Amino acid sequence: MIPWVQLDRAPLPDGGELRLKQRGAEFSIMLGTNELMNSRLSGSEEALASLSCERIDQRKAPKILIGGLGMGFTLRAALNALGAEATVVVAELVPAVVAWARGPMAAVFDGCLDDPRVRLREIDVGKLIRSEASVYDAILLDVDNGPEGIVHKGNDALYGHRGLAEACAALKPGGVLAVWSSAPDAGFTRRLAGTGFAVEEVKIRANGKRGVRHTIWLAVRQPA
Secondary structure, three states, X not given: OOOOEEEEEEEOOOOOEEEEEEEOOEEEEEEOXXXXXXXXXXXXXXXXXXXXXXXXXXXXXXXXXXXXXXXXXXXXXXXXHOOOOOEEEEEOOOHHHHHHHHOOOHHHHOOHHHOOOEEEEOOXXXXXXXXXXXXXXXXXXXXXXOOOOOOOHHHHHHHOHHHHHHHHHHEEEEXXXXXXXXXXXXXXXXXXXXXXXXXXXXXXXXEOOEEEEEEEEEXXXXXX
């Protein structure tokens, strides 16, 4: 078997580090002993975008915000689902992840960062959410393994009542907040509903019809 080779490491704002590893054509991003993402497992990350875009497909020139660049699976799926007038803002906190996308993982990204619809920001996604009101048709969050800040403790604020209220305010009426998780979380479902969202919880295989089931919440901002 081809061994894993560590290509790079990147410090995180709260301590710890991300590690980029490669085995043949396969890539992995690790946080400690946790694998955050793998280039062979893209199904649920793609579904995060495709399910969200289905719900806004009648909107002209939609604007969406993706929290977390990752390996670009959510971004590419969004670009495939959206028309030429769309704008896709991607917020990535760790500059090294952007460098990996343009460097060793360029083939995985397949040029999607050069799409004219993409606006890449090296910034905490929470800051973007808090800075704008009724701007986005969809906000897609895949910045942790679920609704808990393990990559960046500041992400905890995204998943509490206040953070959800801020996301709701940043969405246009009828807009969608979509959150990816490796596992279900009943408490998070209740918080979404308690913040004024109409909530749907979807189970998606990690890779098409195979692999473990991941959870995606699709929360629609209701009229005031």
